[in-house]
Amino acid sequence: xxxxxxxxxxxxxxxxxxxxxxxxxxxxxxxxxxxxxxxxxxxxxxxxxxxxxxxxxxxxxxxxxxxxxxxxxxxxxxxxxxxxxxxxxxxxxxxxxxxxxxxxxxxxxxxxxxxxxxxxxxxxxxxxxxxxxxxxxxxxxxxxxxxxxxxxxxxxxxxxxxxxxxxxxxxxxxxxxxxxxxxxxxxxxxxxxxxxxxxxxxxxx
Numbered sequence: 491x492x493x494x495x496x497x498x499x500x501x502x503x504x505x506x507x508x509x510x511x512x513x514x515x516x517x518x519x520x521x522x523x524x525x526x527x528x529x530x531x532x533x534x535x536x537x538x539x540x541x542x543x544x545x546x547x548x549x550x551x552x553x554x555x556x557x558x559x560x561x562x563x564x565x566x567x568x569x570x571x572x573x574x575x576x577x578x579x580x581x582x583x584x585x586x587x588x589x590x591x592x593x594x595x596x597x598x599x600x601x602x603x604x605x606x607x608x609x610x611x612x613x614x615x616x617x618x619x620x621x622x623x624x625x626x627x628x629x630x631x632x633x634x635x636x637x638x639x640x641x642x643x644x645x646x647x648x649x650x651x652x653x654x655x656x657x658x659x660x661x662x663x664x665x666x667x668x669x670x671x672x673x674x675x676x677x678x679x680x681x682x683x684x685x686x687x688x689x690x691x692x693x694x695x
Contacts, residue, residue: 494638498543498645504684505539505620506650508579512610519603520658528658530600534607535654540647541612546621547639563632569621571688576685583682587675598687621646 512535520528 494641495645498642498690499649500684501543501621501642502539502646502649503653504688505646506653507680507684508583508682513654514605515610516607516654517657517660520660523603525659527600527603529655531603531607532576532653532654532658534604534609535611536647537604537650538608538611539650540643543621543643543646547643566693568695573686573689576682576689579685580679580682583675583679587671 516528516531516535519531
């Protein structure tokens, strides 16, 4: 269970750390409204990450037995997908570092903020691809206990929620640091490094 907890936390932070358009919007929204609204929006982002983690875990568990003979090649494919995602994130961050875009923020009530950020995050296909590559690649051919699956999903959700809450709770001062050109570049590169490390771990296990 501790391994599932650690894996979920790392996976959750890996997908949550880069401060892109959603993170920028979240911080700006909090700065212009209230901490309550910002935390509701942060929970919306984390909920989407948790949903995709759950989908990946359930899908991975359902096909684990069928893909057991292909566990080795599957790990390589999963690692390749993760590396591509990491590279894409790093390249996009480097490009936007030269031409950062700003997004206008409209005040939202906490309920609308939650729904809006949930919807924005759910339409990001990279999230489900990321979690599926991790879960299926790391568990190929293994029967994963239900408790471990639940722990992984909850840990991924908690990691995402804690990071998004930190962005919201930072307010305008922290927002200017993290959503500036240098802050967005650093957080994106750190996330790419985490994802790459996870890909290497898949190949070595």
